[in-house]
Amino acid sequence: MIPSAFAYERAASVKEALELWRASGGSAKWLAGGHSLLPLMKLRLSAPPKLIDISGIDELRGVARVGDRVVIGALTTHRELATHPLIRETLPALSDAARQVGDLQVRNRGTIGGNLAHADTASDLPAVAVSLGAELLVATPDGDVVLPAQEFFLGPLVTAMPENGLLKAVSFPVPPGNARGVYEKFPHPASGYAVVGVAVTAGVDAQGVVDFVRVGVTGAADAAYRAQAVEEALLGREPTPDALRAAAAKAADDGAIAGDAFASEAYRRHLCTVVAERALRRALG
Amino acid sequence: MASVLGTAVKRREDPRLITGRGRYTDDVQLPGMLYACILRSPHAHARIKRIDVSQAKAAPGVVAVFTGQDLVGRMGTIPTAWLPPDSGIRTTAHPALAVDRVRYVGDGVAMVVAEDRYQARDAVDLIRVEYEVLPAVVDQEEALSEGAPQVHDDAPGNLAFHWKAGNATDEVFAQAEVVVRQRFRQQRLIPNPMEPRSAVADFNASTGELTMWLTSQNPHIHRLLLSGILGIPEHKLRVVAVDVGGGFGAKIACYPDEALVGFAALQLGRPVKWTEDRRENFMATTHGRDMILDVEFAGRRDGTFTAIRVKNIANMGAYLSTAAPGVPTILFGLIVPGPYRIPYAGVDVRGVFTNTTPTDAYRGAGRPEATYLLERMVDLFAREIGMDPVEVRRRNLIPADAFPYNTAMGLQYDSGNYEEALDKALAMLGYEKFREEQEKLRAEGRYLGVGVTTYVEICGLGPSQVAGAVGFQGGLWESATVRVHPSGKVTAFTGTSPHGQGEETTFAQIVSAKLGVPVEDVEVVHGDTHRIAMGWGTYGSRTTPVGGSALAVAADRVVEKAKKIAAHMLEVAEEDVVFADGVFAVQGAPSRRATFQEVALQAYLAWNLPAGVEPALEGSAFYDPTNFVYPFGTHICVVEVLPDTGEVKILRYIAVDDPGPVINPMIAEGQVHGGIVQGIGQALWEGALYDEQGQLVSGTFMDYAMPKARFFPAFETAFTETPSPHTPLGVKGIGETGTIAATPTVVNAVMDALAHLGVRDIDMPLTPERVWRAIRDGRDGA
């Protein structure tokens, strides 16, 4: 599997990266972990004439608590997401999702920035990002912009990222302390990607009533979506098994569910409800 | 000294293979070597109107570009080497590169040769081909229907061959008490050996010799066929295939690509290497299975089987690959009655051309398909008459005292004790207890099921006379040479061509046991036509029963000669010498002795040999088996089906196999494990998918579900050991039992889990959606 010829440059800073991009006439692509981009290039489905390697840019690293948010550098690997104490404590759904990405090699190389920017419809992390209302901090030559995750994923490999944008970090609002976070996935037996993946972060108040619930679904539609119908069905209710089931039954309501050779539209809709119920049970059961 | 046979000697090939020191074809580096890359058809069926190679020729590093037109009259076409008799077989011309028409996605259109592999690959994208796209046909049943697109002008109706055998008549079925009918689809599989195909060709102009390194399961067959295609006499053609990273049948065939590499090296006078990438492996390396099977199964209400017959429509793809016609016919048809006393059996097989990748042998080749339909039918029959599936099998198994047993398909099964294996497997499971538990869990809404397969397979291919009678264009005997060196160290040469199975170890064990020398003193050489006189290769679980037998006979010949020399050394008559554990001793006077090594030295010094005995110590054998061998066994699988998603979880997998005496239990177990994984892969996950235009939809590992280790529980394996009466060591074969038995075992288990819902059959692979739908519809229908 040999990609088309390409030029390669390394950037040491965000500023240099943006300059290199401009110098390429806008034809270059960022290279982070390479675990989504290189497979496409090897199949010659993508043939960028130049790659700008951003993996050495220190500004894109690090995980920090900033007020009521956790800010995660774009180069943070899946493995770091899965194991970092701050993320495990404040964003358990993200850790749980990252733990289920690919295999060990993939988790060691692949980055949150690359995963979200690539926007594969079956990627795991977008479910968490849309469910929690994450924000993507993007550097452009004209200054930084902030893009809400819910408006970011537009379709298969299509995002709201400006053409010249470099994702610097992803910022998550920290859910209330009583909330538990989980990610449930029905993996495709070939790729391991999500046929359907559901992220839930939810908690109950002292009376045992759901006072926080966020649900995101990936894999099922042509872009990850927030399952608001599920959230509405649960907020202010007691999470009884029947209530969870009834809420999970709405998991396909907010997405344009699509079928493929492995799972038809009808089956995927059904899977949304099953996987959502499993996730809700783990979070609230 | 205890015999080294039957012990778990560690695989001696592993240290080199797992530390990257294997000698695979793609590892070969030669000075001045060029690299080839092949342009493949993006269309399933099209006329080539024009090819413009001018840009590619002018690209950096490009040395040559060949198209189909360039080859006409300059190299031969690709042959088919198995021609089932009385089948009206049509072997249409298969040029190494398409001349005017492409017939499947992946068909070769042009070859670029360049200074490095990147330049070759880039230049392929610069070739401009003008196609006139033609309607394509993908499904074999559709291909037989009127008005279907014609794949070859000289194969009207797309019929490649039509083969029938057996004694089952309409009357038998008309008179039967119970007849069960079912259609099964053996989906198409992609073998996916870890190492893709590769070839290196190097022509030495001074000796006129062409050396080819190939990813081959049978280098001597490749030498024979390539010699014909390239016009190089056999004694000037050397084929080397030392380390080969798995084949599973896909490296038996003589492919256009490898032949082209030889052609290019001859034309250009420089070494040429070509290695397919994974995408090409999906498209252009042979696929397996792909049959539509209509089965009728007859029996009596008391559980007795009386007849089975099958109509098989086999998808051969766009061309008849080397051994392909033998797979759905001989290797499939003859074993249809399986391990049961079934007086009437019959098969009717149509091989059909379609616009798809050619099919050929895939691990088990024909026998998994036959075993699948038989074992599925036995379960359906048991259900029909309301009998336990184990009981119904037990009633019909050929009893241990009935061997040798002549079947309705004309085979003679050599030996067996089918019930022993069945009982052992049932005991490992605890069958009765499982049934109770199943009942209990079902009441809780949990769907557990058990599947049991009792199988027999035909392997150890095979007697050459039979090979000839069934249209195989070669012999199936095997060669071996045991060369003892003056120090008593041994080199053993085999004509088989192991490619992962471990015979460098097990064959050393055989020779070591025969000669009484340490196993480390025996080196096994294979995979080089210049070092080994002749051989027919590794497939059809023949390596140990045929190749190992040849080695045993050759080693016996060494001992026979050494004994003469020893008797002379010990100054006694030959009859007075006993040989055990590597020592020749005088009967009754064990202190008068000579070690094997001492005798070997004397054989080479030759200062004082007995009259009429030649110097040196070496034995050769050209061993032709008198019959096939028939391993058998029982596999059992316990599954749980999750009703909400249709997922199938494998809870337990038990395999009791009888390969005759086990030479190395660890290696035998490894063979069983690998086979089970591939067998279950077919049952649950794998399946090549074409769309209506003939595009391979499942063309990468993103879509084609290769089984992963985490999908399986630990397997529980055991052996029974019933020797074959006709092989020197009694050994049978173990390489394919897993793929033969595992597929129906798992599917039967799933059907058992869903029996209470009225579900009878689900097409493979049993994807979650299919199972989920069956549960839903079964419920609706119930």
Ligand SMILES: Cc1cc2nc3c(=O)[nH]c(=O)nc-3n(C[C@H](O)[C@H](O)[C@H](O)COP(=O)(O)OP(=O)(O)OC[C@H]3O[C@@H](n4cnc5c(N)ncnc54)[C@H](O)[C@@H]3O)c2cc1C
């Ligand atoms: C075998 C395998 C299995 C996998 N399984 C899963 C799975 O189960 N679930 C899952 O979610 N994913 C899976 N992946 C994908 C994996 O998560 C990727 O690592 C990830 O999607 C991309 O991250 P990366 O750093 O490798 O990005 P790259 O491949 O380097 O880049 C991907 C794309 O994003 C762009 N990009 C990268 N970084 C930035 C940035 N900072 N700003 C703007 N654009 C950027 C690149 O230009 C490129 O277009 C798998 C991958 C492999 C190879």
